[in-house]
Amino acid sequence: MCVCYQLELPFKNIAKTFKAKPPKVTWHPIDRIRPSHIVPVVMVDSASGERVLKLMTWGMPFFDFEKKKLVKHHLFNARSETITEKKTFKSHFVKDRILVPVYPAFIEWKDIGEKKKQPWQIGLKSEEPFAFAGIWGKWNMTIEDDKTIENKLKTNPKYEPKKEEIDYYSVITTTPNEVVASIHNRMPCIMDPRNYDAWLDPKIENTSILKSLLQPFPAEKMRSKLLTVS
Numbered sequence: 001m002c003v004c005y006q007l008e009l010p011f012k013n014i015a016k017t018f019k020a021k022p023p024k025v026t027w028h029p030i031d032r033i034r035p036s037h038i039v040p041v042v043m044v045d046s047a048s049g050e051r052v053l054k055l056m057t058w059g060m061p062f063f064d065f066e067k068k069k070l071v072k073h074h075l076f077n078a079r080s081e082t083i084t085e086k087k088t089f090k091s092h093f094v095k096d097r098i099l100v101p102v103y104p105a106f107i108e109w110k111d112i113g114e115k116k117k118q119p120w121q122i123g124l125k126s127e128e129p130f131a132f133a134g135i136w137g138k139w140n141m142t143i144e145d146d147k148t149i150e151n152k153l154k155t156n157p158k159y160e161p162k163k164e165e166i167d168y169y170s171v172i173t174t175t176p177n178e179v180v181a182s183i184h185n186r187m188p189c190i191m192d193p194r195n196y197d198a199w200l201d202p203k204i205e206n207t208s209i210l211k212s213l214l215q216p217f218p219a220e221k222m223r224s225k226l227l228t229v230s
Helices: 011-018 087-095 146-155 193-200 207-212
Strands: 005-007 030-033 038-044 051-058 060-064 069-075 077-079 097-102 105-113 116-124 130-142 163-174 222-226
Touching (some): 011 051, 038 130, 038 193, 051 069, 060 163, 097 163, 097 193
Parallel strands (some): 051 163, 077 163
Antiparallel strands (some): 005 030, 005 105, 038 097, 060 069, 097 130, 105 116, 130 163
16 A cells, blocks of 8 residues: 655656656645645646646545445555456556656555554665556546535525546555565555556557556665654
8 A cells, every 4th residue: 555655856857757748837846745635647648649747636536325426535546456357447547547756755654563653765776766657537526525515505405516627546556575565565566667658658458468567666676764753
């Protein structure tokens, strides 16, 4: 599982590293990115075929049949082993793949017993930026909170909640390598830069080929560091 990562790079640096065109918007680097945060990801523009940076919200929504509504930010991870078996993920895996830039690391919490956990920062030995494999999609979501909607319906039973088309993404996870295994039982799929083009290529739809790219990143290229809590 991955619930927190860092992206301490400005747009221009992210764009240069991943050879992608930045959008004409303002965004500030984030030290702790968590589900619901809006951050840049790398995708291929369907019209130009070029890599572009686009701001998306972390955590795909899912439909809660009990409450009969879409729930935001719940599906922030997708397991590589079952991604083609899950209805929510399958079509996006085939058509809507992205790279999720990370720098300098992602953070996992190690269970040390007695309901205590230690935060570990995990990145590359080279100290270079890297990218998770991800998928994305569009959802027409209510942009007002439940309480606001409830209050407006009291005064106007015919009130229609405001909606907006929003881009969401999920990070793909896999089994851990030796570095991560001592900390957590899952790790994000870190994409080998040599496979960036193949992963982003919308023409590649063979799921066997795509899943072959989702391997645990080589442990010898990674490092971990215990974070002290001040």
